[in-house]
Amino acid sequence: MLEVKGLTAAVDGKTILNGLDLTVRAGEVHAIMGPNGSGKSTLCQVLAGRDGYEVTAGSVRYLGQDLLEMAPEIRAREGLLLSFQYPVEIPGVKNVYLLKAAYNAMRKHRGEPEADAFEFMALVREKMRLMKMDESFLHRSVNSGFSGGEKKRNEILQMLVLEPKLALLDEIDSGLDIDALKIVADGINRLRDPNRAIVMVTHYQRLLDYVEPDVIHVLYQGRIIRSGDKTLAHELEAKGYQWLIDEVAA
Amino acid sequence: MNAPTVIAQPLVAQLETYRPTLPESVAERQRAACARFLSRGFPVRRDEEWKYTSVQGIANRAFTLPDVGEALPQTTPTELEWPHGEARQWRFVDGRLVAAPDEPPEGVTALPLAVALTDPFWQERFAALATSEHSSFVDLNTALASGGLCLRITAPVATPLEIVWQVSAGVAGEGASIPLAVHPRLLVVVEAGASATLIEHAIGDAASSHFVNAVSEITLARNAQLTHYVVQELPAAVQQIATHAVAVDANACYRSFNIQLGGRLARHDFNVHLHAPEAVAELEGLYLVGARQHIDTHTRLFHEAAATTSRERYRLIGLERGRGVFKGKVRVAPGAAKSDAQQSVKSLLLHPGAEIDAKPELEIYTDDVTCSHGATVGQLDRDARFYLLSRGLSPQEADALLIFAFAEAVVEAVTLPALKTYLTERLVGRLPDRDILEEQL
Numbered sequence: 001m002l003e004v005k006g007l008t009a010a011v012d013g014k015t016i017l018n019g020l021d022l023t024v025r026a027g028e029v030h031a032i033m034g035p036n037g038s039g040k041s042t043l044c045q046v047l048a049g050r051d052g053y054e055v056t057a058g059s060v061r062y063l064g065q066d067l068l069e070m071a072p073e074i075r076a077r078e079g080l081l082l083s084f085q086y087p088v089e090i091p092g093v094k095n096v097y098l099l100k101a102a103y104n105a106m107r108k109h110r111g112e113p114e115a116d117a118f119e120f121m122a123l124v125r126e127k128m129r130l131m132k133m134d135e136s137f138l139h140r141s142v143n144s145g146f147s148g149g150e151k152k153r154n155e156i157l158q159m160l161v162l163e164p165k166l167a168l169l170d171e172i173d174s175g176l177d178i179d180a181l182k183i184v185a186d187g188i189n190r191l192r193d194p195n196r197a198i199v200m201v202t203h204y205q206r207l208l209d210y211v212e213p214d215v216i217h218v219l220y221q222g223r224i225i226r227s228g229d230k231t232l233a234h235e236l237e238a239k240g241y242q243w244l245i246d247e248v249a250a
Numbered sequence: 251m252n253a254p255t256v257i258a259q260p261l262v263a264q265l266e267t268y269r270p271t272l273p274e275s276v277a278e279r280q281r282a283a284c285a286r287f288l289s290r291g292f293p294v295r296r297d298e299e300w301k302y303t304s305v306q307g308i309a310n311r312a313f314t315l316p317d318v319g320e321a322l323p324q325t326t327p328t329e330l331e332w333p334h335g336e337a338r339q340w341r342f343v344d345g346r347l348v349a350a351p352d353e354p355p356e357g358v359t360a361l362p363l364a365v366a367l368t369d370p371f372w373q374e375r376f377a378a379l380a381t382s383e384h385s386s387f388v389d390l391n392t393a394l395a396s397g398g399l400c401l402r403i404t405a406p407v408a409t410p411l412e413i414v415w416q417v418s419a420g421v422a423g424e425g426a427s428i429p430l431a432v433h434p435r436l437l438v439v440v441e442a443g444a445s446a447t448l449i450e451h452a453i454g455d456a457a458s459s460h461f462v463n464a465v466s467e468i469t470l471a472r473n474a475q476l477t478h479y480v481v482q483e484l485p486a487a488v489q490q491i492a493t494h495a496v497a498v499d500a501n502a503c504y505r506s507f508n509i510q511l512g513g514r515l516a517r518h519d520f521n522v523h524l525h526a527p528e529a530v531a532e533l534e535g536l537y538l539v540g541a542r543q544h545i546d547t548h549t550r551l552f553h554e555a556a557a558t559t560s561r562e563r564y565r566l567i568g569l570e571r572g573r574g575v576f577k578g579k580v581r582v583a584p585g586a587a588k589s590d591a592q593q594s595v596k597s598l599l600l601h602p603g604a605e606i607d608a609k610p611e612l613e614i615y616t617d618d619v620t621c622s623h624g625a626t627v628g629q630l631d632r633d634a635r636f637y638l639l640s641r642g643l644s645p646q647e648a649d650a651l652l653i654f655a656f657a658e659a660v661v662e663a664v665t666l667p668a669l670k671t672y673l674t675e676r677l678v679g680r681l682p683d684r685d686i687l688e689e690q691l
Contacts, residue, residue: 048640076642088637092655092662098641101651105642141655142637158641 001026001166001197002047002067006058008222009046016042018222019058024166027194031208031233032201034219035241040201041085043219044170048082049075062166076102077109079165083155083172085201090142095154098142099124099161106162127160130190132183148175156187167191169200173207185210205237218244258312258428261390262291271396273367276376283377283392290386299385302575302607303517303546308461308489313431314421316344316396337412337449344418344460345397345432357405357444363435366400375437379467380495384521387491391433391465398435403446403474410447410666417454417462417488429459436466438476440502445475447666452482452490452512459487466494470502472526478506479669483676484513486542493519500526500555507664508535508564510545511676517546524551524558524589535564536660538680539572539604546575553582553589553619560590565660566597567653568604569680579611582619589616593623598630598656600682630656650683657681 004022008015016039024030034040046053047060049072060067062080070078090098104114115123128137131153143151152172159167169188173181188211191198200207208216208230216233218226218241225248226232236244268284270277292309293300338351340360347362354360366372382389399413415434420427440446452462462484470476484490490513498504510516522531537545551560566574580591597606610623630652638648657677664670678687 050636050640072636072639073642073644076640082640084637084640088631088633090631090634090637090652090655092658093634093638093651097651098638098643101638101643101647102641105644105647109642162641 001063002199003061004058005060007043007046007055007060008057009042009053009055011042011053015056016222017046020219020223022217022224024197024199026165026197028215029192029198029211029213030200031213031216032199032219032224033203033216033233033236038219039222040219041170042222044082044085044168044201047075047080047168048072073105074109077106080168081159081162081164081166082168083152083159083170085170085174087143087146087151087155089144089146091144093142094139095142096124096138099158102158102162124161127157130160131157131187133157149177149180152176152184153180153187156184156191159191160187163196165196167196167198169198171201171203173202173204181207182210205233208233220245220248258314260310260312261315261431262288262309264315265393268393271394272364275373276367279377280393280395283382283389286382287386287389287393290382290389293385293387299548299577302573303515303544305491305515305517307515308491311461312428313461314428315394315431316346337410339412339414340399341414341416342397342399342434343416344430345434347397347399355407355409355411357403357407358411358446359402359404361400363395363398363400363437366437371402372400372437375439375467375469376435377467379469379497380465380493384493384495384519387463388465388493391435391463391493394431394433394463395435395465396433398437400437401439401448403438403440403444403476405444407444407446410449412449412451415450415452415462415464417458417460417484419455419457420460427457429461431461431463434462434464436464438466438468440468440470440474440476442471442499443473444471447477447479449479449481449666449669452484454485454488456485458485460489462488462490462492464490464492466492468494468496468504470496470498470504472499472501474499474502476504477665478504479509479664479666480506480518481509481511481673482513482516482518483511484516486512486514488513489515491517494521496520496522496531498522498524498526498529498531501528503530503532505532506534507660508533508547509660509673510535510537510547511680512543513545514542515544518548520547520549522549522551522560523554524560525554527555527557529555529558531560533560533562533564534660534663535576536657537564537566537574537576538657538677539566539568539570539574539606540680541570541572543572544575545572548577548579550579551581551591553580553586553591555586557588558586558590560592562593562595563660564595564608565657566595566606566608567657568597568599568601568606569682570601571603572605574604574606574608576606576608577611578609578623579613580621580623581613582616582621584615587616587618590620592621595623595625596656597625597627598653599627600653646683647686650681650686653681654678654687
């Protein structure tokens with residue numbers, strides 16, 4: 001589904017990603033861990049198409065297409081959705097407008113007619129119940145005045161409604177208390193599907209207790225320095241990153 | 251009836267043979283105002299308060315003054331497109347009252363200006379709050395005021411009160427019709443514990459090129475409340491100057507919405523005096539500045555007593571090659587401790603030829619106050635835009651939604667549902683990509 005090869009990217013002339021390779025197949029859940037500044041968020045932003053990031057080398061194939069050639073909105077309509085580490089507050093744009101506009105943009109892209117308003121609202125309400133969000137939320141402005149936990153639940157709600165093929169979750173677990181973490185993790189588990197891939201970027205082992213990844217990668221200085229199964233996460237939790245960095249350097 | 255003699259010349263020339271327009275009780279005040287105006291003349295760009303707005307197009311132009319007692323100008327009433335629902339409406343054409351409710355709601359006394367000024371209650375309030383300090387336009391209005399309304403609110407009134415200020419195409423002249431200079435005057439007194447909602451809606455015949463110089467004097471007694479909507483949708487060639495002088499007593503709350511959509515030149519001044527403890531003012535404003543429009547508002551909030559509060563939020567959108575100006579002055583006087591003043595002014599430039607000047611001005615003469623202001627001029631928020639794109643919205647859709655949201659921030663606070671709906675439709679109609687908005691909203 002996603003094939004990243006030798007990806008090198010810079011911000012303001014500073015190289016952040018430095019020859020990164022990553023392969024993700026449908027049905028898989030990947031976790032990308034790594035110390036601060038290793039390039040985790042940059043990877044998410046580059047994959048989602050944020051401007052200001054300059055890709056200087058490498059390639060990204062997504063569903064057989066050149067992802068880097070696609071505009072951000074086309075990437076989203078093709079099923080690559082990013083949940084933001086810091087979801088943006090947009091006063092004045094109601095959640096329900098955004099969900100509807102996004103949902104219809106994707107349908108239109110697939111050549112399907114616009115959703116029936118009634119069916120769409122039924123779908124949204126069902127997903128809101130899963131995320132334990134009440135009705136009032138629909139008419140609140142996107143993320144505006146939301147608590148940290150509400151913002152992250154909102155990101156997962158969008159995923160549940162929009163049903164991406166590749167869900168990129170950038171530190172979905174940061175700023176969550178244990179109850180919110182369980183709700184969010186439950187939402188992510190509901191996204192698990194043989195036709196869908198999930199890539200989670202995280203600092204902590206904690207999320208992985210609730211959402212078990214198939215593969216764990218360690219990102220360091222813009223490159224994946226180690227990949228393994230979930231036991232790698234326990235090892236990192238116990239020993240930190242330094243031993244691995246030393247081992248790779250040796 | 252003899253046809254009135256139509257004299258069209260610059261206003262200053264017409265004032266040389268001045269005759270008071272109102273009852274004898276205020277004639278002296280009118281003459282004095284006329285004399286002051288003649289000695290000062292129109293404001294010029296050298297005046298700090300008129301730095302960005304030239305009124306030469308008013309000073310040099312020939313206008314006709316509505317003749318007192320003259321027959322009503324022939325005009326087709328413009329159908330109002332908003333369902334004013336329960337509102338009681340007074341309608342003026344070129345400053346003359348042409349329609350009034352059969353009976354005002356309970357708690358409201360409404361009198362035409364000339365009638366009211368035979369009563370000492372109104373005589374002492376005429377030209378008491380709005381003075382020549384504000385600008386010479388106030389003197390000009392005081393001298394030439396020919397029509398208007400005096401509203402006294404003595405109880406909480408739920409029914410909104412609406413004044414429609416309409417301008418006609420003008421007096422038939424040789425060739426083109428001759429524009430009028432109209433000087434409406436509004437006096438409002440909200441007595442202690444009383445409350446009301448007042449809508450002033452300025453509209454007119456598309457062919458009009460009048461000059462409207464309006465003055466309102468608004469007094470809120472203790473514990474009174476007034477929500478004051480100013481919706482300016484004048485035709486494209488009309489020039490309007492409006493001065494609103496407001497005095498707010500203890501625990502009273504004055505709330506204004508200044509929605510500026512039309513006109514060629516529209517300059518509004520809000521001078522709000524919070525003269526007793528815990529008086530509150532909330533000023534909200536929105537401009538849509540289109541091609542060849544010049545929209546200017548100056549607000550002056552005077553915190554003159556302890557624990558007074560002001561909140562101000564203005565949103566300015568430059569849609570085309572036009573100009574928007576906002577100046578917001580907050581003055582906290584000595585002794586106005588524990589006062590709290592917050593001002594937020596945001597501007598959005600959507601056209602390379604659009605220009606907006608927004609300037610806050612704080613003068614604080616006491617300690618122990620909370621004051622903040624923020625003014626931004628710019629483009630759409632890039633993070634918000636990317637967030638919407640990352641959800642599959644097209645750049646065009648994202649921009650349309652964000653622009654709407656920017657303006658909606660003010661309209662959202664409108665508490666009258668019919669007016670909110672009307673203003674939302676107006677916004678959608680003026681903003682880019684209305685089809686996208688209509689689909690989404």
